Amino acid sequence: MTQGEPTPKPAARSHDPLAVAVANASLFGGGYLMLGRGQLAVVVLLITVELLIIFASVAQTLWFGLAVLAWWVAVIVHGWYLAGGRPHRGRIRPFRSRRQWVIAVACVLPVLLAFGLLRFDVVRIEGDVAQARRAGDCPRVESAVGRVSPAHRMVDVSPGADGEGMVEACGLLRTAVGPLDAGLAGDTKALDQGFQQLTTVLTELPGNEGLVEAALDRFLDGLPTEDPCITVRIATWLAERPSDGGELDRARRAVPRIAPAALADCGSRLLAAADWEHARASYQQLLDEYPDHELAPAAREGVRQAAQKIEEARIAHERAVELANLRNLLRPSGSAQPRYCAAPVPFSAAPAGPNRALTVGDTQYTSKLPAEWKTDDVATATRVLCVGASELGAAVETCRYTSGNVTFHRVAIPVRVYELRTGQLLADTRVEIGGTSCPYLVYGYSPTRSVTPSDSQVQAAFRPLISP
Template sequence: MDHLMDEHDPYRRPDESPISPMSPESPMSPMSPESPRPPEPAPAPCDAVAAAIGNASLLGIGYLLLGHRRLAAVAVLGTAMLLHLAASTAATWCELLLLLWWAAGVAHGWFLTRRREHVVRRVQRYGALVVTVAVVLTAVLLRVGAHGIENRVDEAREAGDCEEAVAAQGEVRSGHRVVGATLVEPGDAVVEACRRLERAASALYDAGQAGDIEELERGFGVLARVLTEPGHERTVRTTLDAFLDTLPAEDACDTAETAGWLRDREPTGDVLDRSADAATRTEPAALAGCGDALMGEEKWKQARAHYQRLLDAYPDEPLAGKARSGVKKAALAIELDEVRTLIEATYSAGSGYCDKPAKYSAAPPYRKGTNRALFLGETDYTGKLPGDWRTDDPVKAALVVCADTAENGTAVESCSYENNRFKHFPHRVTFHKVKVPLKVYELRTGKRVDPRSVQIGGKSCPAVLRYEYYGPYDVGPGDQFVSTTKSGIRDAFRPVVTR
């Protein structure tokens, strides 16, 4: 053993003394503070080129070749996160960040080989190169494909063909979005705008066919908002033209409402102003047609309003003459309708037409000779006039005669009568003509004409005068009307209907 070796050991240095290996001073003792650590194994040789190429795949393959599995996992996770961020945000800075991540991975893979022995491992190089080329080539092809799709989308948009633009954008797959989000994102905006235009087109069509002004305003609002987005003038124009081509609608009144709104729309200095041409093209015929339809439905005021709109907006149109005739017909119909309403409301000389006379311009003129009349109010006497003097149709009447309750007229004769109940008290009775207060109106003008009353003559002082007895102090009847005849009534009213 070493501790028994001769101090004259020829292999011992002169300045050394024998020391027990178990003593604290022994360099081999585990208690020695200067005990050397076990030497670390030398790093395995590596191929730096293969590591750099492997990391260029963004899949951490270079790290795997160097034996760094955790770094490889981090590389894959970081790549996945960046690709997701780029696809979701479609921002250029995300793509730049991904490029920096790629460059950093390649550089870091090369950096990790600086203290290793470099060897050439062709299998690793070829394998890493195949994977990296496959990844890069796939990314390039997808990006080129995305670029081609978006070119087709742009061409369709510029041609105003939303259907083709949507179809082209429909070819975009998740791979295109991962590697070319900034390329395909504008196409998504085009598709969204086209969807909005499609909804606007549907709303405009329904509004045009139904004359719904609220929906029309909503549809044009969508067109105006899409028009503010760059490059959509042709798509908006196509949508607008498709709507305008649906005019006129089947119903003339609906077309008139739509065309009127288009004509009155405030100009905006853009493609939407084309709608004014459609109004000029369709509104005159629509107004005339609607006026005719409303006349057929006896909606006189609405019909006159449509005819008048045509005259106000298009005075030089060939249909203006028809519109003027329509205005006159509608006005007469309104007058006649009002007259008939007043006549139906008349129950006395102080009500209805007799209280508020109205004119009917198409009534027969009040001319020389006998004029037919509408007799209203009290009919005790007017009901006995000849039939050719009377009419119930205001269209055939030249006059409206309102008869009030009869009253005493001129005194004709006074006679004394012996009262059977009070024989010693004779009773004197005065007989009067029948005075009928009148309101006579010329129907054509609604103005009042003479006479203001008529008096009907007849027989007086009959041999026997009968009256109703009302009590012990009732000694006889008061003043009495003369006894009238049909001929007397006719003679009294002749001046009323004869001019």
């Protein structure tokens, strides 16, 4: 420009920079569309959508939120700059367009309303989470955290995060309920699993001590159980659990309250069920761990009774073994006498009182003994008579018959008498029995014959051996 030439008028802008900047504040590229830069608007929209998706899903961090904010500011400033918002030393006249401002507000207002509504809902969620945490209300905090959507995460960093730890704790405690209930039924492996989950909440999710306390209270309220022996099993497990100095030690401190009565009742139940060994162990545990307890005298009496029953059972077992062995030795062996007759064994359970004999061997004459003198069951016998085959005894009389002379002899029976209780040989003798001789007729000729004894004569001969 030369001297004397008129000064040119400032050029007029065709777009309002502030309106373009406001339109770009919507993050949807409205300002670029106002400038006629559609491709740039699409690019910015795609980048914005991608940033918001990443922020809402996998990058819920403060630094990424600041990055999104910086992108928002950059888009606003860039739209203002492209619309001529930079200073030009007065060469460009300011441009104000009501129409462009209406478009800008129409672009940004829905975004601002959505942002405001989402922020308001985030505040409500945070309030519900705080109240639920103070009340230890798992369903309420889970409901509040469950209301958080990706849209909420676009307007805040980790909304409801204060409740996420509690939700995880509630989930762990809910899974611990089953093992703890199984523990109340006597399953110590499940009990260990339940307490490990409680420990996990305390160590890895601090701030949820109230929830653990409530779960532990529920478990302890189930003690003692209806079965005292199950209570003993649980109390023993709790007492042996290592102390950590924390909330869970309350379970150990509950043992002295429930264990003594459970041990006494369990001992009584086992005593009634004839489980003597475990009954004595239960009573003895009470005496070992609580010697000064008011139930100690009853436990000492229980130990005495159980010990007595154990001794009785031991004796009964030994006698049963003796009896089985004795019966095996007395089993008939063809025509020979049972093995007992050659190798007798004592039977400590043999009854005392009037003698009753078990006769083995030849029964031709012992069958004529009175029933009250004999028994078929060795368990009720006092003596064992090993009876051999009959032989000819002393000659009694010789009679003449048409076929020749016949000499009649007493009946001789070899007998060994054993005392059943000791297996001692009481007598090793030959019993000789008298009887009638020289009958009018004899069939078949033999120069020697046995007399024919009567039942009374047989009984008289055996009476000294049996002594009924």
